[in-house]
Amino acid sequence: MDLQRITGLTSEQLTDLTAGVHHRLGLLAQPGGRPAVLGLYRSIALAVALHRHNLTQDLAGAIFDVSQATVSRRWDLLRPLIAAELTALIPDPAQITGTSTALVDGTLAPTWDWKTTEGMYSGKHETTGFNLQLAATLSGDIAAVGPTPASGARHDAHAYYASGLYDPLIDSDSILGDKGYQAHADISPTKKPQDGELSQEQEANNAVIDSVRAAVERAVAHLKTWRMLQSRYRAPLSKFPEALAVIIGLYFYTRYFKAYE
Template identity: 45%
Template sequence: MEDPDPPAVPGRMWALGLYKSVVLVLFLLRQNPVQEAAAELFGISQATVSRRWTALLPVVEKVLARQIPDPAEASAGRIVLVDGTLVTTWDWASEGTTMFSGKHRNTGFNLQVAATLTGDLLAVSAPVPSSRHDMHAWRQSAFPEAFAEREGMGDLGYAGSGLITPRRKPPGQERSTGDKVANRSVNALRAAVDLKDWKIFATRYRGPLTRFPLVAKTVTALAFYKKGW
């Protein structure tokens, strides 16, 4: 059988076969290093890292897309927890642009994440600029239709969405004892799944903004693949 990663010609950089090229793409998603660091680790040039990333990321997403379940089917018989998460982007999107989140004082994308009470992932929405609040992102996603027949929960940012949310403090008044008890019960259950173990979500995304939706879909597919869907 032909060696998928043949040895380099003496005096040249190592060639990177298909198997290790896919490993490289997964490494970039998981650890989010600068490409120069990945190049040194894999024994190739930064230009090769860039070419492999550009060529293979859409292939990985396409191959794993079937791992993403239909949200309505995956949530059947379950309570759905919904939360928004901020994925920060590089600082060339600054205050005053549509990418700037006043709440987080940072630039990035808003992703809506749906999970079960036990933290099993159900769905991840397409990204929207983080200048838009969770209620807007919820309405723009497929979640309202997918979870229309499910009991759902969210934080106060989803008030009016039909989800169960904590009770707001009445203007000029204190919350009643019943409201405080109800809010503790809601907040205790809101332990949604966290995708930030994928460092490209947890640390600042440095790539072109136009490519981030593909990154988000690929990480979502990998998260479901890891769970065995």
Template identity: 45%
Template sequence: MWPLGLYKSVVRVLFPLRQNPVQEVAAELFGVSQATVSRRWNTLLPAVEKVLAGHVPGPAEASAGRIVLIDGTLVTTWDRASEGTRMFPGKHRDTGFNLQIAATLAGDLLAVSEPVPGSRHDTFARGQSHFPEALTEREKLGDLGYLGTGMHTGRRKPPGRERSAGDNEANRSINTLRTAVERAIAHPKDWKVLATRYRAPTRFPAVIKCHQDGHSPRLPQKGLVTPP
């Protein structure tokens, strides 16, 4: 029943999380059938998540005394005809999920939200993630996409006028600080399952949960990923 054995079966589950190969390729490398690869994935992926859950601090604890940077990123997936419009953001001209990333000023990853369809705005995705509740007592910085959320953001150009010197200086200061969140976004994307086009959108939330160990803390609230 378990031709690979438990250890190799777990390795076989972790391998596609890191490298994102098609199942036929994984089967060839491990010397088993594609059906065996699929069964191990479906059986052990939830088990890996449960075993590793709880080994990282919660976001409130991890961010204590820190300013939190928040930004969104698109993680591409294959298109599905029934989901194409919802998954396709005009800004990126590609299909995928919107992930909200919370990070420190040092670029350390604090949290990754549960994915929402890529067509949804960052403000909506942030609200769905419950970041406001998880990080309620923290000073937070975001880009202009988060105007009106209570976060510290830059200032838009007034209609028919140029920004004042003070506004320009404030925007430069905020943008300089926010570069750290781009480094934090790069951490989860060093796994090819997020850096390349994932093939099974319906399973994507579970993949997000399981790949984050060592990158971000556990977020137990509704609407937030609970990484292992």
């Protein structure tokens, strides 16, 4: 099995991550007991693959030749440990943006429509999900992702603070957002006044801002190569924050860090 292809991690990165999780977890099977049906190295690969491809647990079990129940147990066991192991590798946004303007935007991570959970429906996207907040550089590199997902019904201006994205960006040179961030970002397009029109200067300024904002839209698309954030999330919503933490950590791990450094 080509684990690099299915996880997006090199063999060195996967080994390094496995060693870190082993330090936190210890042995999968107790000494003298039955051997683990799936070793820790392949279990880490399984957990990463679930996040990268949003596989059903039944399909993941078929790929790794284990039962769906084993996949479920491994995901629940390893998800918080992987997130904790990678947290220290998430850089300060200032290390990525430098003194440049940070671009902010929101995106919806679609979920199943759980009838017991209110406030998840996004009228803008016409589906249920979490509002994720992201900051990017002018060249389209992800600088930060808000670690706390907001409900899909919440406006970007609210989610900007509720997601935890505002605080790490507070020392940025300036923040640029779309019309949803007016009064919350240093730079944003001018809204058309009620029963009025924008001036030519305002329209020209909006066009410039929109052209700059294209970079953060590319960053959003790059984050969503982790399919758990792109295709519909199926697991209980209570597990999503840890899954998001895993994806954020893996993104920066694969983007900026080499194993054994």
